[in-house]
Structure formats: structure tokens, C-alpha cells
Amino acid sequence: MKTEDFEFLANMLKDRSGLMLTPDKVYLLESRLTPLARKRGLDTLDALVQKLRVSRDEGLCVDVTEAMTTNESFFFRDNTPFDLFKNHVLPAMEKSRGGQKRLRIWCAAASTGQEPYSLAILLRENWMKWQNWKIEIVGTDICTQVLEKAKAGTYSQFEVQRGLPIQMLIKYFTQEGDTWKLNADIRNMVTYRPFNLLNNFVGLGTFDVIYCRNVLIYFDQNTKKQVLERMRKVLANDGTLFLGAAETVLGITDAFRPVRGQRGMYVPSDGDAEQLMGLG
Amino acid sequence: MKLCLVVDDSKVIRKVARRILEELNFEIEEAVDGQDALDACDKNMPDVVLLDWNMPVMDGLEFLKAIRSREGVEQPVIVFCTTENDMAHIRTAIEAGANEYIMKPFDREIIEAKFTQVGLM
Numbered sequence: 001m002k003t004e005d006f007e008f009l010a011n012m013l014k015d016r017s018g019l020m021l022t023p024d025k026v027y028l029l030e031s032r033l034t035p036l037a038r039k040r041g042l043d044t045l046d047a048l049v050q051k052l053r054v055s056r057d058e059g060l061c062v063d064v065t066e067a068m069t070t071n072e073s074f075f076f077r078d079n080t081p082f083d084l085f086k087n088h089v090l091p092a093m094e095k096s097r098g099g100q101k102r103l104r105i106w107c108a109a110a111s112t113g114q115e116p117y118s119l120a121i122l123l124r125e126n127w128m129k130w131q132n133w134k135i136e137i138v139g140t141d142i143c144t145q146v147l148e149k150a151k152a153g154t155y156s157q158f159e160v161q162r163g164l165p166i167q168m169l170i171k172y173f174t175q176e177g178d179t180w181k182l183n184a185d186i187r188n189m190v191t192y193r194p195f196n197l198l199n200n201f202v203g204l205g206t207f208d209v210i211y212c213r214n215v216l217i218y219f220d221q222n223t224k225k226q227v228l229e230r231m232r233k234v235l236a237n238d239g240t241l242f243l244g245a246a247e248t249v250l251g252i253t254d255a256f257r258p259v260r261g262q263r264g265m266y267v268p269s270d271g272d273a274e275q276l277m278g279l280g
Numbered sequence: 281m282k283l284c285l286v287v288d289d290s291k292v293i294r295k296v297a298r299r300i301l302e303e304l305n306f307e308i309e310e311a312v313d314g315q316d317a318l319d320a321c322d323k324n325m326p327d328v329v330l331l332d333w334n335m336p337v338m339d340g341l342e343f344l345k346a347i348r349s350r351e352g353v354e355q356p357v358i359v360f361c362t363t364e365n366d367m368a369h370i371r372t373a374i375e376a377g378a379n380e381y382i383m384k385p386f387d388r389e390i391i392e393a394k395f396t397q398v399g400l401m
Contacts, residue, residue, distance in 0.1 A: 079396070157365060157383050158387075158390070161382065161383060161386070161388055161390045161393065162390060162393050163393050163395070163397075165380070165397050166370065166374060166380050166381040167374065167395075168369060169370070170367070170370060170374065171355070174367075175366060175367050
């Protein structure tokens with residue numbers, strides 16, 4: 001791929017999604033965009049870049065962005081963020097929100113839905129406690145295609161075996177031929193909407209818990225800082241933020257601080273969420 | 281090192297499972313059917329059994345029931361690993377005392393995820 005073509009695509013992707021593409025990721029462009037080029041009746045990736053340059057075809061720009069934003073996801077991915085949710089976040093919320101009985105959770109890179117549905121399943125496992133609560137789980141993603149899959153709640157045999165305990169498959173899924181469909185009671189606990197983290201967060205409302213895992217790694221320092229600081233503004237003072245295991249707020253922003261000894265878990269710097277969660 | 285007994289009448293499957301599990305730091309014994317597996321358990325009870333369903337002589341479900349009915353022995357973790365991929369089979373296996381269930385085809389990630397869930401890793 002020509003250097004100027006790479007730079008053109010890298011700039012376009014950064015503007016549209018915040019994705020930082022370094023030259024060592026040329027293979028990623030080629031492997032993900034060549035099938036898209038063919039689908040559009042173009043012979044090569046070069047032809048696709050040419051078309052983008054000349055026509056500024058908005059539909060094509062969206063398709064390219066969607067193809068490049070990674071969407072790998074498992075149920076209960078990495079386990080720890082879900083154990084912490086069950087054992088620390090929920091008990092603290094049960095106490096502090098016991099009056100209004102409202103809980104809002106945001107999965108900011110919901111992808112194909114495994115993360116928000118894992119949280120919904122954890123709530124469902126203790127439904128006696130939560131059934132009278134108004135609980136909203138909002139799943140957003142920049143990619144509308146993955147959100148369609150998330151909404152459908154239909155997963156392949158491979159997908160339901162990565163991270164999902166068999167007891168939960170029995171309890172919450174129905175087999176449909178080769179695929180497994182999540183039952184409506186879990187699906188209905190999550191609402192999905194397309195959302196770009198580079199945009200204004202106004203209109204999302206405020207949240208008690210935010211999961212934003214394995215997204216910031218694709219952003220440059222300044223974009224990370226901006227996204228994290230906007231997240232602070234839509235998170236309750238005693239709320240919790242979960243980042244991916246390879247991500248941190250340290251050296252990026254003072255808006256959050258890590259919870260000591262709990263990898264990937266962050267709280268607002270000016271709050272006291274650790275005490276409430278018994279992690280102080 | 282934990283001991284895993286791989287029970288499958290297919291030599292190819294046993295070999296694939298052995299390679300994955302050795303990489304995950306398990307010691308491996310192999311058995312070719314349920315009866316062979318029971319004999320292996322009598323000699324040296326494994327920590328975990330990776331168990332096929334359809335096998336000659338004694339199938340996986342019979343093996344599971346036989347081992348679970350034994351009293352006074354340290355019970356192994358049992359993970360089914362079979363092409364039987366319908367809900368009825370899964371329920372039957374879990375009700376008979378299986379701890380986890382893998383639907384073939386499997387890969388390293390699935391084995392790793394399932395073994396983690398049952399606390400073996």
C-alpha cells in the first residue's frame with residue numbers, strides 16, 4: 001500500500017472514530033478492507049482508496065470505519081470485571097440506591113452484546129433482589145452492524161462456549177438450529193444505540209457504572225483524556241468505571257483514580273466509592 | 281501439576297486435546313472408552329476427566345453415572361466434550377453430575393475458558 005494511501009485512510013479513521021492506526025497495522029487495513037472493496041465491486045484496496053478520495057461516498061466511509069473497529073467479544077470476558085460487579089459494585093449500589101431503586105449501567109463499547117448481556121445475567125441470577133428496581137443497561141457502539149447482532153441476541157456455538165458457563169446456557173438460551181438465542185427476558189434488559197465516543201455525551205443521562213473496555217487503546221493520549229473526562233461528567237460521584245486490563249487512567253487524567261489492588265477498576269478522584277464497596 | 285484423563289475413542293481427538301492441555305500445564309492420561317476410563321480412575325484418580333459421549337463398550341454418560349455413584353472417593357471434575365450439541369443432551373449430562381459441557385468442534389480458547397470456569401486454572 002502506498003504511504004499516501006495509508007495516511008489518507010489513517011487520517012479518515014482518526015477523524016471519524018478516534019482510531020489510531022500506526023504503519024505496522026497495514027496488514028489490518030488490507031485484511032479487513034479487501035473483502036469490503038470486493039463487495040463494492042472494486043478490484044483492489046487501491047481502487048477503494050481512490051473512490052474514497054474522489055467521491056467522498058459517505059456510505060463507504062461508514063463501512064470502512066465499521067470494518068476497522070475491532071469487535072471481538074466474549075461472555076464474561078476476563079472474569080474479574082464481572083466478579084467485581086457482582087461482589088462489590090452491586091452490594092454497594094443496593095445500599096446507596098435502595099431508596100430510589102434505580103440503576104443505570106453503560107457499556108460504551110458493547111460490540112455484539114456479550115458484555116451488557118453478561119451484566120444482565122448477573123442481575124437475573126439474583127432477581128429476587130432486583131426485580132422491583134428500575135434497571136437500565138445501555139449498550140452503545142460506533143458500529144451499527146454489531147449492534148444489530150447484539151439486539152438479535154443470536155450467537156454461534158463457538159461464541160456461547162467462550163466464557164459462558166453451561167448452567168447459564170441452559171437457563172438463558174434457546175437453541176435454534178446451529179445457533180443459540182438469548183431469551184427475551186435477558187434481551188429486554190438491554191437497550192442499544194449507535195454512539196461515537198468522540199461525540200458529545202449530552203443526552204445519554206448519568207450512569208452508576210460504566211464499562212469501557214478495550215477501546216481507549218485505539219485512541220491517542222489527547223482523545224483518551226477527553227473521553228475519560230467526559231465519562232467522569234456522566235458518572236455518579238460514587239460510581240465505578242471499568243477499563244480493559246491493558247488500559248489505565250494513570251498519566252492521562254486526574255478525573256479518576258484506580259481502586260487499589262483491583263485491576264481495571266476506577267472511581268472518580270473526588271468520590272469515596274471504595275469505602276461504599278468495601279474496597280477502601 | 282493436575283492430572284487430566286482424556287476419554288475419547290478417536291485417536292485424533294485425544295491427540296489434539298493432549299496437545300492443548302499439556303500447553304495449559306496438565307499431566308495427561310488417555311482412555312479409549314468408558315470402561316477403560318473407569319479402570320484408569322481405579323489406578324489413579326484424575327483431577328479432571330475430559331469425556332466424549334459416544335464410544336464403544338461403555339459410553340460417556342454410563343461412565344459419568346458409574347463414577348458419581350462411587351462413595352468414599354475423591355470425585356473428579358467432569359467436562360463432557362462431544363458432538364452431541366442439543367439442549368436435551370446437555371441437560372441430561374448436567375443432571376447426571378457433569379460440571380461443564382463442551383460442544384465439538386472445540387479449540388484451545390474453549391478448553392481454557394471451560395477449565396477456568398470450573399476452577400481448574
